[in-house]
Amino acid sequence: MNLMVSLLAAHYTSWCLMALAQSKHYQYHFAHEGRVSRRRWLRAAGSLLALLTLLYALWRGDWALGAVSWAMSWMVSAMAWVLLQPYRPALARRLALPLLVLAAVLQL
């Protein structure tokens, strides 16, 4: 259960970063397109986070269960981000960091 919650939280952050890496979403949130280099960093950070969670899920216990947990939470988090974004964009964005912290804390 702990692992699933952590993965859900971390994937939420990862999806947030990857969404903001797209110019139209960046514009939606910050009213301007943002620098290309900055968006590139966001994308890299989002992808890296997803990769790290995958490695962690595989390493933590049974690899098959880890892989399934990772994939399922990845999809659910993506839906959570996309559903929250149009209704409460600021909240959706600001949740990202606390959720990442929560994910880490739960695994300590």
Next chain:
Amino acid sequence: MPDAYHPPRARKSSLPLRYRLAVASRVLAACVGGYYVAYGSTALLTVLLPWERINRVMTASLLSFVVWCVAAFWVFAARHSGRAWWPLLLAGSVMMGAALVMREQGMRP
């Protein structure tokens, strides 16, 4: 070109029926013809795969749904709905026939 779903009123009597028949024919070919090909492939793979019998049967059967899917896609990509049918029937029959000819091979434990 008129939208397929909203055919011009003037030709209402001819096009929709043809259209519906084409739809029905393709869906049927994908389901029935696709299944026939998948059935043939399972039979043939049961003969051709190298391992023990139970593993041959199981693997061939699990792969059959992939074969079915590919066949169905082929049906919907075919140029005419009529032309979608016979290659499926031929492919299925050839595979099934080959499997029946080599039946003793398929029975090996």
Next chain:
Amino acid sequence: MKHSFAPSMPWLHTWAGLVVGWVLFVIFLSGTLACFDKELDYWMRPALHHLPAGPTSMDAATRTLRAMAPHAETLYLRPPSARDPSIHGFAFEPDQPYIDVAFNPRDGQRIPDTVGGTFFFTLHYNLQAGTIGMYLVGLAGMLMLMALISGVIIHRRIFKDIFVFRPKIGGQRAWLDGHNLTGVLGLPFHLMMAYTGVAIMVAIYMFAGVQIGYRGDTLKFYEEMLGTPHPVEQHRPPSQLAALGPVVADAERRLGNEGIEYVQVEHVHDASVTLYVLAAGRDQIAGGHRTLIYNGITGAFTGETAGPAPSYRVYQFLSGLHRVQFGGTAFRWMYFLLGTAGCVMLASGMQVWINKRNKAVAAAGLRSGYGLVRALNVGVVAGMPLASIGLLWINRLLPDALADRTSWEARGFCLVWLLAALWAWLRLRQGKPWRDLLAGTATLLVLLPVLDLITRPTSSLLASLRDGDRVLTTIDLSALVLGVAFAWLAQRCGRAQPPASKTARATGQRHGGARAEALPP
């Protein structure tokens, strides 16, 4: 006009989706509910709530089951587990209906019957329609696989649009966004479920392997597959049947954290009687593969079976991935959420179909194919949730002593659904059938704890909160949350204009749906 592969894909997607859309919706929703089949089962059997502490009597349950099925050759008993405190018994007698009953684990007596959570499970794999239903579900699964793959090919901007949901634009655009969002983001799950769902029934759907490899000898096939030897009959009655209690205790010790799935009593009436104890293996996706063998007369441990063939282990993995008996509650919730997303994908997809044909729908009137599609949409998509929560109500309202209680529950479910569909059809011309049915579902969901309080005070939310019964509490609270969600949906449907008067929004024409919907010549 040169015909190519890609333009035919929207066509395949639309028709494969529409042909089986409603059947798939029923399969999706029942499957989503069946994620918690054992929990719902427990909820629907108040006799199991507040069980006194004490030892489990497998032998008393076996005696009850034997009395119920005196001619059955094989008995199956499932000992209590963390998810289900009852002892479950299964038996099959020739020319008799299949026996699937729950026993009180303390005294082995039958507890009042219910269709239980198994109802949704059965609905999921055969639509409660036996063999024909099973084939229908398989066909629907194949068409779903095709619809999914063609959907990916249609939605070429899949990665660009992955985060797009614009509910405020409304109309067709929002429906299409909803369809894409749930379909694309849930795609790995949907693809996996479609394939593994068909693969689970492989032995029934694809007979060619058994026909060629075994000359149609299904029994031999199953024997080689499971690696379980069949005891040789001795044609004389056994002197006694070994006590199951010590056997289960010994098996639990040998299997350790793998746990027991069920005990199979083979050849009950013959001296060759043998007990097989199957491992549950809930910590693995593929489940357990060990089977312990015990002498059925003395109860002595005689060894383990060779175990299933490697390819069967692959099959078990696929089937385990689908049935989500591994891992625990967290996984079941993930499957539940993604299954719900699948339901939304289907419902919004069919709504897109209707909206795109608004003018034709309005012109053709209700007594046309379009009218039928609209009526089926409301009747199935809004009717089935109503019938499902209706089943829980019926379970509480029917008296325990009613003969044939399970049939009445099933009939009640069908009746509620039928009435809902009829209501939807009657209100389609003027009125808001979507709002009516969704509001009805919301009411039943929100009032479920109240009903509990009146009919079964000992199983009510208050009692389960006090006693710390997590399963009952979670189900009641989930009903409340879902009830609020349905009320919100109903309120939105009440506000929206009826779809027929809405003109197709120009925004919907830009990409995705309206693109390249050409008929192959």
